[in-house]
Amino acid sequence: MLPENYHCHTHLCGHATGTVDDYILTAIKSGISELGFSDHAPIPLPFREGITMDPGTVEHYIGLITEKKGEYSGRLQIRLGFEVDYPLWGEFDEGYFEDRRIDYLIGSCHFIDEWPFDHPAFVNEFDKRDIDEVYSDYYSILETLVDSGLFDIVGHFDLVKKFGHRPKKDHGAAVERIVKKISRKNMSVEINTSGLLKPVGEMYPSHDIFKIFFENNVPITLGTDCHSPELVDYGLQDAVRMIKKAGYVKVSGYSSRKRYDIAL
Ligand SMILES: [Zn+2]
Ligand SMILES: [Zn+2]
Numbered sequence: 001m002l003p004e005n006y007h008c009h010t011h012l013c014g015h016a017t018g019t020v021d022d023y024i025l026t027a028i029k030s031g032i033s034e035l036g037f038s039d040h041a042p043i044p045l046p047f048r049e050g051i052t053m054d055p056g057t058v059e060h061y062i063g064l065i066t067e068k069k070g071e072y073s074g075r076l077q078i079r080l081g082f083e084v085d086y087p088l089w090g091e092f093d094e095g096y097f098e099d100r101r102i103d104y105l106i107g108s109c110h111f112i113d114e115w116p117f118d119h120p121a122f123v124n125e126f127d128k129r130d131i132d133e134v135y136s137d138y139y140s141i142l143e144t145l146v147d148s149g150l151f152d153i154v155g156h157f158d159l160v161k162k163f164g165h166r167p168k169k170d171h172g173a174a175v176e177r178i179v180k181k182i183s184r185k186n187m188s189v190e191i192n193t194s195g196l197l198k199p200v201g202e203m204y205p206s207h208d209i210f211k212i213f214f215e216n217n218v219p220i221t222l223g224t225d226c227h228s229p230e231l232v233d234y235g236l237q238d239a240v241r242m243i244k245k246a247g248y249v250k251v252s253g254y255s256s257r258k259r260y261d262i263a264l
Contacts, residue, residue: 002236003251003262006036006081006153007106007192007223012061013040014050016227020068023229028076030233034253034262036079037065038106038223041096043085047116052085062101079103079254083155085110086145097150104254106190106223107151109141109159118162126165135160135167139174146181152254153221154182156192156204164199175209183216188252188259191243193235194225203239210246219252219259240264 008023009016020037027035039061040052048054053061065080072078081104082096096102110118112134115125126134138160146154158175182189192204205213213220220243224234243251243264250261 002032002233003264004034004222005032005224005232006221007190007225008035008037009227010037010039012053012057018229020064023232024068024072024076026229026232032233034077034079036081038081038083041082041084081105083108100256103256104152106153106155107145108155109145112137118159123163131165132167132169135171139171143178146178152187154189157189158205158209161200162198176212179212179216179218183218188219188221189213190221190223191239192223192225193239196235214246221252
């Protein structure tokens with residue numbers, strides 16, 4: 001059995017394929033115990049187009065996933081979440097942070113100022129910037145994301161490495177500071193397998209950063225960040241093996257924004 005996939009998108013964000021039922025049925029077939037949908041919460045125009053759902057779709061999404069929870073009860077534990085861009089870009093209704101229908105929120109950084117650094121169409125911007133500045137900008141946004149206290153889970157911790165751009169300097173001090181804050185706030189951080197399919201060819205986070213998670217006793221979730229149903233269990237087996245080998249005996253689950261443990 002695979003304990004969970006807490007990072008799964010739907011067609012409603014505009015860049016994922018397959019129906020919600022396709023993701024659910026594939027998860028059941030793969031032996032996943034809990035499937036968390038965490039589709040992209042709205043950001044403002046003009047950034048939103050094809051990247052996140054629009055504000056008018058949020059209620060439909062909440063209704064749809066809630067309906068599926070009931071429909072598949074007894075076969076799969078389904079959880080309702082959002083992946084929220086931080087900073088919030090002003091259009092994710094703060095009311096959602098209080099909405100008890102929502103099980104969890106992943107806070108993610110995909111933008112440095114107005115640059116969507118993880119979007120393949122904007123990858124050339126890396127060549128125009130100092131790579132160490134890019135890394136320190138990224139980690140300082142991640143730190144304010146953690147400081148905000150708005151989220152349950154930190155998404156793809158070192159996403160900035162996605163296209164294989166490595167820093168020249170050591171950013172370990174910033175990483176360690178952020179991880180300690182995550183630990184103090186009793187948040188979770190995810191092991192996100194999608195990086196294995198990207199130019200960088202490794203999970204988020206790297207092995208070195210993962211070691212810092214473990215040393216600081218940080219709770220973790222597992223996610224494949226799938227945008228198509230056949231990737232619903234992608235890399236999960238390896239992720240479970242890796243965390244068990246390190247000494248983890250449980251991962252986090254969430255219900256109505258409350259964390260609980262799922263034994264491995
Ligand atoms: Zn993301
Ligand atoms: Zn995602």
